[in-house]
Amino acid sequence: xxxxxxxxxxxxxxxxxxxxxxxxxxxxxxxxxxxxxxxxxxxxxxxxxxxxxxxxxxxxxxxxxxxxxxxxxxxxxxxxxxxxxxxxxxxxxxxxxxxxxxxxxxxxxxxxxxxxxxxxxxxxxxxxxxxxxxxxxxxxxxxxxxxxxxxxxxxxxxxxxxxxxxxxxxxxxxxxxxxxxxxxxxxxxxxxxxxxxxxxxxxxxxxxxxxxxxxxxxxxxxxxxxxxxxxxxxxxxxxxxxxxxxxxxxxxxxxxxxxxxxxxxxxxxxxxxxxxxxxxxxxxxxxxxxxxxxxxxxxxxxxxxxxxxxxxxxxxxxxxxxxxxxxxxxxxxxxxxxxxxxxxx
Amino acid sequence: xxxxxxxxxxxxxxxxxxxxxxxxxxxxxxxxxxxxxxxxxxxxxxxxxxxxxxxxxxxxxxxxxxxxxxxxxxxxxxxxxxxxxxxxxxxxxxxxxxxxxxxxxxxxxxxxxxxxxxxxxxxxxxxxxxxxxxxxxxxxxxxxxxxxxxxxxxxxxxxxxxxxxxxxxxxxxxxxxxxxxxxxxxxxxxxxxxxxxxxxxxxxxxxxxxxxxxxxxxxxxxxxxxxxxxxxxxxxxxxxxxxxxxxxxxxxxxxxxxxxxxxxxxxxxxxxxxxxxxxxxxxxxxxxxxxxxxxxxxxxxxxxxxxxxxxxxxxxxxxxxxxxxxxxxxxxxxxxxxxxxxxxx
Numbered sequence: 001x002x003x004x005x006x007x008x009x010x011x012x013x014x015x016x017x018x019x020x021x022x023x024x025x026x027x028x029x030x031x032x033x034x035x036x037x038x039x040x041x042x043x044x045x046x047x048x049x050x051x052x053x054x055x056x057x058x059x060x061x062x063x064x065x066x067x068x069x070x071x072x073x074x075x076x077x078x079x080x081x082x083x084x085x086x087x088x089x090x091x092x093x094x095x096x097x098x099x100x101x102x103x104x105x106x107x108x109x110x111x112x113x114x115x116x117x118x119x120x121x122x123x124x125x126x127x128x129x130x131x132x133x134x135x136x137x138x139x140x141x142x143x144x145x146x147x148x149x150x151x152x153x154x155x156x157x158x159x160x161x162x163x164x165x166x167x168x169x170x171x172x173x174x175x176x177x178x179x180x181x182x183x184x185x186x187x188x189x190x191x192x193x194x195x196x197x198x199x200x201x202x203x204x205x206x207x208x209x210x211x212x213x214x215x216x217x218x219x220x221x222x223x224x225x226x227x228x229x230x231x232x233x234x235x236x237x238x239x240x241x242x243x244x245x246x247x248x249x250x251x252x253x254x255x256x257x258x259x260x261x262x263x264x265x266x267x268x269x270x271x272x273x274x275x276x277x278x279x280x281x282x283x284x285x286x287x288x289x290x291x292x293x294x295x296x297x298x299x300x301x302x303x304x305x306x307x308x309x310x311x312x313x314x315x316x317x318x319x320x321x322x323x324x325x326x327x328x329x330x331x332x333x334x335x336x337x338x339x340x341x342x343x344x345x
Numbered sequence: 346x347x348x349x350x351x352x353x354x355x356x357x358x359x360x361x362x363x364x365x366x367x368x369x370x371x372x373x374x375x376x377x378x379x380x381x382x383x384x385x386x387x388x389x390x391x392x393x394x395x396x397x398x399x400x401x402x403x404x405x406x407x408x409x410x411x412x413x414x415x416x417x418x419x420x421x422x423x424x425x426x427x428x429x430x431x432x433x434x435x436x437x438x439x440x441x442x443x444x445x446x447x448x449x450x451x452x453x454x455x456x457x458x459x460x461x462x463x464x465x466x467x468x469x470x471x472x473x474x475x476x477x478x479x480x481x482x483x484x485x486x487x488x489x490x491x492x493x494x495x496x497x498x499x500x501x502x503x504x505x506x507x508x509x510x511x512x513x514x515x516x517x518x519x520x521x522x523x524x525x526x527x528x529x530x531x532x533x534x535x536x537x538x539x540x541x542x543x544x545x546x547x548x549x550x551x552x553x554x555x556x557x558x559x560x561x562x563x564x565x566x567x568x569x570x571x572x573x574x575x576x577x578x579x580x581x582x583x584x585x586x587x588x589x590x591x592x593x594x595x596x597x598x599x600x601x602x603x604x605x606x607x608x609x610x611x612x613x614x615x616x617x618x619x620x621x622x623x624x625x626x627x628x629x630x631x632x633x634x635x636x637x638x639x640x641x642x643x644x645x646x647x648x649x650x651x652x653x654x655x656x657x658x659x660x661x662x663x664x665x666x667x668x669x670x671x672x673x674x675x676x677x678x679x680x681x682x683x684x685x686x687x688x689x690x
Contacts, residue, residue: 037468123382
């Protein structure tokens with residue numbers, strides 16, 4: 001076999017927390033140090049999951065490691081997140097989730113009761129999502145070489161409605177729908193980490209997303225693209241889609257819902273909710289003529305009841321995201337340069 | 346949906362290094378704290394990988410996290426191990442490896458040149474194994490919450506020769522073939538960790554195993570069971586197979602090859618080579634009448650050139666492994682109780 005891989009890059013640089021942000025630094029890390037060594041069509045697509053076809057019906061494969069701290073937070077925990085997050089990545093390819101793997105890296109000294117609590121939560125979440133956890137692995141590292149528990153889940157799903165979904169399907173005129181208000185997960189994690197308290201209690205938005213996606217597909221909506229808003233938040237997701245699709249997107253700032261506790265916490269802490277992480281929100285890019293139907297379908301699902309059309313794909317030939325404020329002023333959205341809040345998932 | 350999962354177990358116990366050994370403690374951890382929360386037929390089989398059939402042709406799914414220290418050792422590194430190990434788990438189900446995922450947990454401060462070196466090694470290994478790395482994820486944790494780099498790979502393979510392979514296929518009279526000498530990987534890791542030097546340099550045995558397996562299957566050998574010898578070594582693998590199959594196995598100690606440097610190092614350090622980890626050795630349980638053919642096929646492959654028949658499945662009704670020494674004395678093999686050497690893979 002002719003094996004030609006590029007040599008490793010010589011550099012004195014080191015991994016920084018920002019390399020895990022999902023933003024620009026993350027992209028650089030992958031582009032410079034990871035992708036060059038795995039030259040295949042799936043990697044080239046740069047997506048969160050890959051569509052495979054080992055047999056007849058196409059299937060989707062995805063993976064995520066979860067290192068969230070604290071392990072338990074209002075509205076969820078690392079176990080629930082590890083199921084929901086991976087299942088949602090499948091859903092964003094339009095795939096019905098079927099199987100999960102679970103690989104644990106435990107730190108010496110972790111109370112077994114904590115492990116049991118996390119596993120129980122994973123079990124509930126898997127049952128709720130209708131996926132079978134079919135294979136796993138457990139490693140233990142010495143005290144001080146981990147942080148309680150890290151979980152990797154990989155997921156396999158099948159495409160019952162094999163319509164092509166992805167950034168390359170995005171067309172000028174498409175509407176951009178947002179499934180609900182943003183920033184709850186990130187601010188919940190930050191609040192529980194910093195011991196902040198708010199008047200109205202804040203909970204993570206973490207939720208299963210295949211339900212509404214399945215309804216869109218079953219109704220014959222030609223979903224062009226889906227993206228869940230995790231690390232880097234709404235802004236990073238939009239910028240990535242614009243860059244990958246080569247399209248210009250115009251989004252109205254006042255159409256983007258942010259609940260008062262998130263807005264308040266962001267103001268106090270100097271954060272922009274557009275960049276704050278979510279675990280149960282997504283955007284759907286839908287052909288203009290089906291946008292109203294899609295919005296009414298999403299509004300009928302609890303998890304996307306507050307769905308809004310926040311903008312559209314423009315005719316412009318620059319791959320960028322323009323944010324219009326209520327006064328009509330425009331600014332360009334950037335990727336998150338480094339790390340806003342590490343280890344939120 | 347009716348979701349009934351058991352409640353988490355209340356206990357004051359904590360995770361110990363031995364819980365990661367692949368031995369008895371590992372089993373307890375899974376039995377008490379993990380499996381009860383994921384009640385499905387795949388988990389019940391307690392295997393390293395699961396056969397799925399989302400479409401027509403059955404496929405196999407497996408996962409492993411790699412936490413080996415040091416990251417680089419004679420004969421390999423964590424990246425090579427992360428490809429070989431997962432691909433070998435597929436091979437042990439008789440599956441041709443097709444796709445891999447790669448999820449990284451990086452510690453803040455890791456030199457990027459180290460990351461590049463590891464990724465380059467993974468790329469080479471994936472090309473060598475003929476698998477496509479199709480999806481991935483990267484997380485970064487703070488300094489002191491990891492150990493340079495942890496890698497999870499999950500793998501998908503297909504069964505070109507869909508003969509049932511597994512402990513439940515083991516029958517009295519079957520021959521037990523061992524693919525080569527044991528203990529090289531574990532002793533190499535220990536030596537590089539402790540700075541030990543030997544007269545003849547010791548290298549990890551880490552190797553790809555699908556080649557010989559494919560040849561066995563293509564030749565029509567009714568392979569009853571396959572098991573790669575990783576954590577816990579040959580002894581733990583045999584005991585697990587005996588317990589899962591309910592069969593008695595009798596193995597001749599003097600038929601088990603151990604190379605002089607491994608033998609010497611084990612004597613100095615007070616270790617039993619039967620329990621030392623390997624990353625390129627396996628046992629095959631083969632019907633008696635096909636055993637000679639299987640052995641000649643395996644002997645023709647470089648990776649299993651030193652293949653030996655080390656014992657057989659007896660008619661006894663006790664699920665145990667009996668080790669006969671050269672003088673005819675017998676002893677029962679146990680699982681590794683705790684941890685012999687942490688983080689060897």
